[in-house]
Amino acid sequence: MGDYSISKCIRDDKPIKRNNKYPIYLRIRVFDKETKIPTGIDVEKDKWDIKRKEPKDRALAIILNKKIADLEQRINRALADDQLLSIDLIKDFYAGKKKVKPENTSFYEYYLDFVQRKRNEGLNSETIRVYMTTYNVLKTYLDDFLISDINLTFIEEFDDYMRDVNGNANGGRNPKHKNLRTVILDMQKHDIPIKNPYKHFKIPQPNVKEVFLEKHELELMRSLRGKFSHSSKSYKVLQMYLFSCYCGLRFSDVIELKWSHVDLENNLIIKIMRKTQSEVQAPIFRNARAVLLELSDSKKLLGSDKLVFQKYAEPTVNSELGKLAAKVEINKHITFHSSRHTFATLLVIDETPIYTIQKFLGHKSVNTTERYLKYDLKIAKESAYKIKTFG
Numbered sequence: 001m002g003d004y005s006i007s008k009c010i011r012d013d014k015p016i017k018r019n020n021k022y023p024i025y026l027r028i029r030v031f032d033k034e035t036k037i038p039t040g041i042d043v044e045k046d047k048w049d050i051k052r053k054e055p056k057d058r059a060l061a062i063i064l065n066k067k068i069a070d071l072e073q074r075i076n077r078a079l080a081d082d083q084l085l086s087i088d089l090i091k092d093f094y095a096g097k098k099k100v101k102p103e104n105t106s107f108y109e110y111y112l113d114f115v116q117r118k119r120n121e122g123l124n125s126e127t128i129r130v131y132m133t134t135y136n137v138l139k140t141y142l143d144d145f146l147i148s149d150i151n152l153t154f155i156e157e158f159d160d161y162m163r164d165v166n167g168n169a170n171g172g173r174n175p176k177h178k179n180l181r182t183v184i185l186d187m188q189k190h191d192i193p194i195k196n197p198y199k200h201f202k203i204p205q206p207n208v209k210e211v212f213l214e215k216h217e218l219e220l221m222r223s224l225r226g227k228f229s230h231s232s233k234s235y236k237v238l239q240m241y242l243f244s245c246y247c248g249l250r251f252s253d254v255i256e257l258k259w260s261h262v263d264l265e266n267n268l269i270i271k272i273m274r275k276t277q278s279e280v281q282a283p284i285f286r287n288a289r290a291v292l293l294e295l296s297d298s299k300k301l302l303g304s305d306k307l308v309f310q311k312y313a314e315p316t317v318n319s320e321l322g323k324l325a326a327k328v329e330i331n332k333h334i335t336f337h338s339s340r341h342t343f344a345t346l347l348v349i350d351e352t353p354i355y356t357i358q359k360f361l362g363h364k365s366v367n368t369t370e371r372y373l374k375y376d377l378k379i380a381k382e383s384a385y386k387i388k389t390f391g
Contacts, residue, residue, distance in 0.1 A: 006072065152201060221245075257307065267289065343361075
C-alpha cells in the first residue's frame with residue numbers, strides 16, 4: 001500500500017504568462033517526498049480561490065478535479081498490481097513510461113473498443129444496438145470497474161440488480177449476460193488473464209413460446225391483400241411478411257434484399273445473410289414467386305441493385321402486423337420473426353426433412369434447427385393433410 005496525498009496549487013512563484021495567468025500544478029506527496037506536476041491549466045490570480053484551493057470558475061474546477069480523479073485511479077491500479085508507490089512512479093505515469101497491466105484497466109474502455117471492432121467488421125446494427133443497451137445497463141449498475149473485478153460474485157450481483165431493481169425477467173437478462181460473456185471470451189482470446197465466471201453461472205433462459213401461423217391463419221393473412229391499395233403501407237408490409245412466410249428469410253435479409261439476389265430461373269434467392277455473414281440459398285416457392293413477379297415491374301427490375309421491398313423500420317412493421325392480424329381475428333402476438341417460424345413449422349407439418357429445412361434457414365448446424373422448431377412433430381403429423389407447401 002502507499003501513503004499519499006494530492007492537492008492543487010497555483011504557481012505564482014513562477015513568472016506570469018503572456019496570457020496574464022499562472023499555471024496550476026498538482027502537489028503530490030508520497031510518504032515524506034513531494035513533487036509538483038503541471039496540469040496544463042492556467043488561471044488568473046484573482047480567479048483562484050485561495051481557501052478552497054481551486055479555480056473560482058466552475059468549468060475549470062471540474063476539469064481539474066477530473067485530472068485528480070484520473071491520477072488517483074492510476075495510483076489505485078498500481079497498488080492493486082502490487083507496485084511500490086513512489087514519487088518516481090508518479091513521474092513515470094506522466095512521462096508515459098509505466099504501463100498498467102491490461103486486467104487493471106477499465107472494463108468499459110475494452111467493451112467500447114470491442115463494439116467498435118465489431119461495427120467495423122460489419123456486425124449488423126441491431127446486434128450493435130443490443131451491445132450498447134447492455135453497456136448502458138452496466139453503467140447504470142456500476143459507473144466504472146476494472147477487468148480484474150469480473151468474477152462469479154460480480155455476475156451474480158449484476159443478475160440480482162437486473163432482476164430485483166430493473167424488474168427484468170429471464171428474457172430481458174439473457175442477452176445482457178450473453179453480451180458480457182462474449183466480451184470476456186474476447187479478452188481471453190487476446191491473452192488478458194481473466195477467468196470466465198460463466199462456466200459456473202447458468203444464464204437465465206427466456207420462457208418463450210415461439211409464435212407461428214397455422215396454415216389457415218396464413219390464408220387469413222393472405223386474404224387481406226385485396227383490401228388495401230398496393231401503394232399503402234399496410235399492403236407493402238403484408239406482402240413483405242407473406243414473402244418471408246413463403247421463404248423463411250429474416251427481417252434483416254428481407255429488408256436488404258435486392259433484385260440481383262433473385263434467381264427466378266432456378267427459383268433461388270442467393271445472398272449473404274446479415275446476421276451470420278454466411279451465404280444462404282433460400283427456395284422460391286410458387287407463392288413467393290408470385291410476390292416477386294408482382295413487384296418486378298414485368299421483370300424489368302431483375303438483376304438490378306434496387307431493393308425488392310420498402311425499407312421500413314422493424315418496430316413499424318411489427319406494429320402494422322399487429323393491426324393486420326387483428327383484422328382477421330388472429331389472437332396471437334404477431335411480429336415479423338413469426339414468419340420465419342411459420343415457414344419452418346409448416347415445412348415440418350408437410351414432412352420436409354429437417355436437414356432440408358436447415359439449409360433453407362441457413363443454419364450452420366441441424367441442432368440449431370431442432371431448437372428453433374418448438375412444434376411437436378407428433379402433433380404436426382396428426383394435423384397434416386398432405387399440404388402442398390406454400391402453393
